Amino acid sequence: MAVTLLTRLAAAAPVPVFVARGGGAGMVPAELHADTRLRLVTSARHATVLLAAGRFPAALGEALDRLHDQLAQPRRTVWWTPDASVERPACLEEGATVVTGSDPVGAVVAAHRAALTEPASADPPVLRDEPPNPFEGGGDHGQGGEGMMGGVPYGRPMAMTADDRDGLALDQLPVVFGPFLLGLPNGVQVRAVLQGGTLQGAQLEQLDLGDGPPLPGSETDRGGPCQHLRWVADALRLAGLDALGRRAAGLARSALTDRRACASLARAVRRSGLPATWSGIGVLDGEDASLRLERRLRFDEPADGIPLGRVAGSLPGQDWSDALVTVWSASAPDAVASAAQGRSG
């Protein structure tokens, strides 16, 4: 009885859903934030439903499989795609609910409830629980590197000391962020070298997004307030203003040019201090993140992204959070999809 009540309460909660954006998804999934039946989460560990939006070929599919296995049980997967006949990773094979229409929310809510009420049918892992590479190499412990540091045990680079910008010898840690991280355009991942929270080097890689039809609604990504509102919705989530982001997503979803509502949102964003907070971050072409935000808040200018190579060049020396703001503020996901891979550091 108590378990039944607990399950019923859990099933009625807003669905914690992790949205993975693939090829052809554009910025359409940002609008899902407007729906109060959902709660968009930024860690797969917090989600019960993985919503895969668009195409996931090759490396992007492998990353999606790894992400899928990080969701806590009970979990379910929903694939939102206009064409389910394209190449798909293992986690989108049998068991995943396929939605081809313009609104996946009903399917996500149903998947959440099914995961809780029918735990036996929840998604099993698709990868084996083992390191991606064997533990081998030189060094005292067979990990490569020197002494107890450095090397690539199990294929993962370990920290090794190097001089920082102040001349101190501190640990440098190579890590990969993305490709499904809030603040990164679709299919982009960052190969970073960190010292503490500071980037010493960064490569931005655009993974293959495949070819095929886009998600319904993505045609409005280019031009018009809708494009800007979707971008602003994600920017606000990145800045910790989740509720204001929901308001922006709601305006984007309405697909109407309600100028008064847009102006009211812009005032609320300015009052939050976000433009001041972002001032001085990621100066590119004479504009910092704050000015790029202000341009978006006018809701009427076409926004083209800055090529990834140039964005990557501005990242070393930045705090990771500032770097993420730089990448997102310089991005226009419909434009960066075709941009060349960039690297720096």
Add this chain to the structure above:
Amino acid sequence: MSLHADVWAAPVLAGAVLALGAYVVAVLDVAAAGLVAGTGSRRVLAQPVRNVALLIRQEPTLTERPDRASWVLAPALYAGLAAAGISVVPWSRTFSIADVDTGIVLWGSIEALVVVALFLHGWSANSHQPLLAAYRFVAVGLSYLLLSMFVLIAAAIPAESLQLSRIVESQAGLWNVVRQPLGLPLFAVAALGSTTWGPLNLAAGDDLSGGTTADVSGLPLLVWLGARAAMLTAFAAMGTAVFLGGWHGPLLPDPLWVVLKTVALLAALVASGHLVARVRAERFVTWCWMVLLPLGFADLALAGLQALR
């Protein structure tokens, strides 16, 4: 003369107050988010309960080679510190859970140990985003801790005591929020910092996939989030006692005034999370040392001058 709770009843009472406080924080958060988003504030009472049920039903996940002992210890330490903090808050002129002579000093040590709990939580997952969040939190910790120390000592000066009940008694004629107007705003900064909340949410932000909680799910996540909300409640109750005159107020019973003032302060702290953007760690540290700490010192100097008159 104050009554103290029985040694066995004290932890139960502190736990009950904090559990209720955490629920109030969750309700206020849902309501504030609905108002700011323009989606209304329906189901504000039920939604926190549903979220709790979901976390209970969700299985905990493990990272590769975590520091398991620390992963368990961190939320326990955070919750324990919140319980110790709420214990020294006087609820009426005759009752505190533990109205120790050096309540302000105890509170100061709690604030310092919060840094340990949060760093431990980020460290123990053996994962880079939680660790980055922990680094970021520790980088700003000292700045706001000093703020809190200054304003709490300033509040103790007119009472000529470090005991919380004496500090509340000293506000019978004039509350500290009027006598020392810089105190409460600066203490609120420390509250947001210690609970990594709102504009000072540097250890649990979405830019780090939830920060120290990025790899935590299920019951351990519930315990951590509960401890964080409990700590915010403890800060609000302490702010009520030190700056808002505690139990002082007309007509209503003493404890009701404490509850009303605490909830009002909680509402302001929670609302800030939906209205003000998260600060940048490096800029906050600069701002803290260049502007807020001198203001904290001015608050202390003002209290000293008032005492000399």
